[in-house]
Amino acid sequence: MAQPCAASGSGRKRRLILSMTVLLRSCLVLLFLTMAGALSPALHAQEAPAPAAAAEAPVVDEQTAAWLAFATRSEELIADPTTRSERLEALRSELATWRETFLEAQTANGLRITTLREQIAALGEAPAEPATEPAEIAARRAELNEQLTRAQAPGIAAEEAYRRADGLIREADTILRQRQASELVARGPAPANPASWAPAAGVFGKWVTDLWAETERSWANPARRKAVTDAAPVLVIELLIAIAMMWQGRRLIQRWIARLQARVRPVWWGVIELPLSLTQVALPVIAVAVLIAAFQRTGFGGMQIRAIAEAAVPATFVFALTTWIAGHIFPAREHLTTILPLPPERRREGRILVTLFALAGAAETLFAAALSSERYGEYAQLLLYPFTLLSGLFLFRIGQLLRHALIAPPEGEALSGFAATVVTLLSRAAMVIGIAGPLAGAAGFLTLAESTVRPAMVTLGVLALVTLIQRLIYDLYALVTRADAKLARDALFPVLVSSLLVIAAVPVLALVWGVRPAELTEYWSTFQDGFKLGDARVRPMDFILFVIIFGIGYGVTRLMQGALKTSILPKTTLDTGSKNAIVSGLGYVGIVLAALAAITSTGLDLSSLAIVAGALSVGIGFGLQNIVQNFISGVILLIERPVAEGDWVEVGGVQGIVRGISIRSTRVETFDRNSVIVPNASLISGQVTNFTAFNQTGRVIVPISVGYDSDTRKVQKILQEIAEAQPMVVLTPPPSVLFVGFGADGLNFEIRAILRDINFSGSVKTEINHQIMERFSAEGISIPFAQREVRILNPEALPVPAPATEPPAPPLAG
Known part of the structure; x- marks a missing residue:
């Protein structure tokens, strides 16, 4: 239990940095191998075939031997339960590099293999009895088969090595996930148990003693003492500047931005205000970074002091960024657009809570950096619990603020729809984690508490940052298109960009919640590998290339259609229907050519799917025969043009003007301004009256x-x-x-x-x-009209009306 508890939050951060470093090195190795693989064919092409093969053989054997040795060593390390997690992470990164190399090698000699197969196919099928085949053809067939076997050998070996590397990576990932899960639920000293307080106090005292001892040793060194005294004036000035930037820089920048707002047009303000306000983050970080750099040049201090100095800049950045986000989510100025509908007093409370959380987080970062040494034991993590407790309380209160934005918003600012649903879920999750996390920590599950409370708060910060960037995108779109702000928020393009931004935030949130970078890299590699379609492998980049080339072809087609319609065809004597038919036909041909060019550019070999496509076409033909019939009818309409746009037609008892002819149907606008969609097959097979087929008479x-x-x-x-x-x-x-x-x-x-x-x-x-x-x-010419004469046959049967009574006399005025 001591080992998991000793791995504090700072240790996990350092392992994360180590993993990213190894990943970067692996990517550089992969890039080098890829470039070497791309350049080697060109270099060997300048030589004779036989010497090239002789020169390559030792290199291949050397690489194979290196891989076999590395794979054997990797299997031993993975099977050893005492192998540290950091070593497994580094090992996994190297295995991933080998796996990528083998994946690329699987397609080696692809063109040569295709050529050999075509040559063998040109010889025809081998006879059942080899004796009946001519000797020259049989010898040539055997030679080609032997060449094909040699050409396929590197790809087969690479696939086997790829499977082995992939299996080792899965084993390493399983072990790392199991260790991570065990560390998460490991129970250490409980802060709620008074018996844990005395050992924790002893650890704190030992830490203070060690820190003081480091300071004394450094001060006792004459060279370091002289360096500090010489740099003291500069350090004091820089320290004062850093303090001023931290506490007063934000107010000064806010005043400067407020003055600048009066000189800037409102349409520009929404775009430039957010980037300008980022100076509130940059200036304090720069000031602290300069101060720390000057202090580190003196060489003063030991391991703990250097660890605190290294953590000072990240802690300052987190504090400044968090307070900057709080200033935009809970703005103090009334003219700023509020994201959450809260009254001014609630927004002020939100700013204070987030600032206190940022301060607690920065202090925890510095304290954890000094306590990162394993010599302090499992009680070192218990000293960080007060920060977790405060963070949980702040998180719970922020969840209540989010709930207040839903149940008691200012008039006319209530959230609705999807935004209300998201805020509801976030508020409930924040309140639950804000209570459950500290309680779990108090019971001894310190890692679990740390791994839930802080990621929950960071998640709120990431979502708030994404919301601010989305608002910037909407304002930028409104500025470029000169549209109203409300219309810009409902436009398609900014919504798509905002959706991509949310998708891009998912890996960040995964890292926040403990997903290892190697796991994300694995998911990304799996996504990039794509899937096999026949003998070809379809990758996402192939799809992106397909979309780009098809989009270019589609754009060129539309451009040619526009030029033909506006510049060339008006100068001809063709009628409107012929012009429209030519423009439509050019569009169909252009789209087909663009699709063929896009498929060809991706390198997809769809010949192996011909049989499957043929079988599917039969079923599709029966199921979509009406659509196919209408499609063929549309093509006939465009070629024969019995009906053209602008014609007055009557079909199926409907009269109107033809407004458009598409592939499947024709749109007829009646004289009542109603649109009637007529299938093209009805215009070809049915009776159609065209009142203006050839002219308007x-x-x-x-x-x-x-x-x-x-x-x-x-x-x-x-x-x-x-x-x-x-x-x-x-x-x-x-x-x-x-x-x-x-x-x-x-x-x-x-x-x-x-x-x-x-x-x-x-x-x-x-x-x-x-x-x-x-x-x-x-x-005096009369126009006849129908007249009716009503005769009553038995008038005596009609009831006799009652005699009318005289109305009463009006009262006398008296």
Whole structure:
């Protein structure tokens, strides 16, 4: 139990730094190996094939021998339960480097293997009886098979080595996770047990004694004492500057920013305020870093003093950044946009709580750096429990503030939707962890308490920082697009960028909650390795390359369509339908070519999927036959153009103007301004009336009836004059007036005229009817209309109405 408890929070941080260092070295080794692998074919290409093979053989054997020795040593270390976790982390990083090397080597000689397979296939299938095959072909087949076996050997060996390295990495990860879990639930001295107080006090006294002894030894050294006295004036000045930057620098910067706001346009202020305010973080950190650097140059102090000095700059940065976040989440100035709907007194309380938490965290960092030595035993971690207790209380109170933002927000500022749900979950989690964490620590589970309280507070800080950056993105989008701030928050582009920002914060939160960097690297490597599709391996970078190339091809296609539509086609004599068909056809061809270019650029060999695709196409053909039918019909519409955009058509009892022809359907806009989606197959297989197929001319028929006492010759003459007087009516051929028959109520005539534009048929009919009414009224020609005569067959059966009674006399005025 002593070993887990002795590994304090500072020790875990140092192991994290060590892991990142090893990871960086591994990446550099991998980069070197990759570059060497990329350059070696070009170098060997300048030599003769036989000498190149002879020169490479020892190198390959040397690498194989090195790997076998390293793998054997790794298996022994992994099997040894006394191997330290730091050594396992370093070992795992080296194994990951080897694994990446073997993964790249699996595709060695890929082009050569493909060529050999094609050569063997060109010889045809081997006969069942080898004796029947000609000797030359049989010898050539055997030679090619032997070459193929030699070319495949490095890839097979690399795959076997890859499996071995991958298995060793999984074993190391399992052991590290088990140790991490054991350390998390390990129980040490309980702060709630009075028996633990005396040993803890002894550890504290020993630490103070050691610190004082280090100081005395350093001061007793004449060279170090002289260096300190010589640098004392500079150290004092820098110390005063650092203190001023810590306590007064923020206020000075806030005043400067407030003065600057009056000179900056409001549309720019949301973009520049957040970056400018970061000087509140930078100045104190720079001041403390200069002070620590000057102190370290003196060489004063021992191991503990140097550890405190090294932790001073990170502690200052955490304190400054935390207070900066608090100043934006709980702003003191009313003109700043508030993220949480809280009244001013609650915001002030939030700033104080976060500042106290940052101060406690900075003090814990410095104290833990001095107590990181294992010689103080398991009671050293107990001395850090007061900081965990204070952090838990602050976390619980912040959770209550978040809850207050939900139940009692200022008028008109209430949270709603997804934001309210997130704040609700965060408030509940903060209150639960703020109570459960310190209680667990009081019972002796100090590592568990430290691993829950502080990560919970850091999680709130990370989410707050992400929220501030999201607000900056919205303000920047509003500035660039000159849109309103509310509209910018609902726009698609900033929402997508904000979503990517949230996704990028997930690995950070994973590290905060104890996930090892090596595990994240493993997940990332697995993601980058992709998956196998046939004989090809599809990686995320291949998909990104596919999207980029397809996007470029799509953009070029749209650019060519725009140029063709606006610059070239208007100068031709083609009609509108032909122009639209050419533009659409160019778009389809461009998209297909862009997709083919994108697939080819990724290097995917989809030939092995041809059989599977053929089998799927049969099922898809049956299931999507209607869609395929409409697609083919759309292509026919674009080629034959029986219907074009802008035509007046009637299909399925619907009349309207064709507004768009797509691959699957055609959109017809009725005269009521309704859109009717007509499947393309209906336009090809069904009956369609196109009133403006080749030109805009069309015939209009206006029926009219007159009384039987009318002069038919006179009526015909009047109607002829009215038709010829219309400006939209074509005079060649001239309009005609027909006496079509004898109706039940009158004599029936029809005016038949050709219009220059059939789209004006309604207005022409209206004008003709107006003029007919005017002329017939002037000429005394009657227009018959139906009349009804109501006859009562048995009036005696109707009830006799009661006699009307006289109304009462009004009262006399008296």
